Amino acid sequence: TKFTWVDQETCIACGACGAAAPDIFDYNDEGTAFVLLDENEGTAEVPQELLDDLDEACEGCPTESIKISDHTFTEEMKIS
Numbered sequence: 734t735k736f737t738w739v740d741q742e743t744c745i746a747c748g749a750c751g752a753a754a755p756d757i758f759d760y761n762d763e764g765t766a767f768v769l770l771d772e773n774e775g776t777a778e779v780p781q782e783l784l785d786d787l788d789e790a791c792e793g794c795p796t797e798s799i800k801i802s803d804h805t806f807t808e809e810m811k812i813s
């Protein structure tokens with residue numbers, strides 16, 4: 734079970750994550766990424782079939798803004 738969340742404080746809107754995992758990540762008007770599954774809350778389980786895409790996106794992010802956890806993200810976890 735995996736959950737993911739984008740740290741929008743460090744995302745530089747490079748656009749790599751949406752290319753690697755279009756069913757997980759999208760961008761707001763500024764080009765900053767967010768998790769489509771749960772409006773970037775970090776509370777929606779990533780579907781099994783998307784885990785490879787998730788890994789690829791995480792590895793490809795130049796700022797390590799894509800966080801992955803075995804548990805739902807709490808507010809404490811979102812403080813960078």
Ligand code: F3S
Binds near residue numbers: 764794795799
């Ligand atoms: Fe931002 Fe990283 Fe995606 S910089 S646009 S979260 S690849």
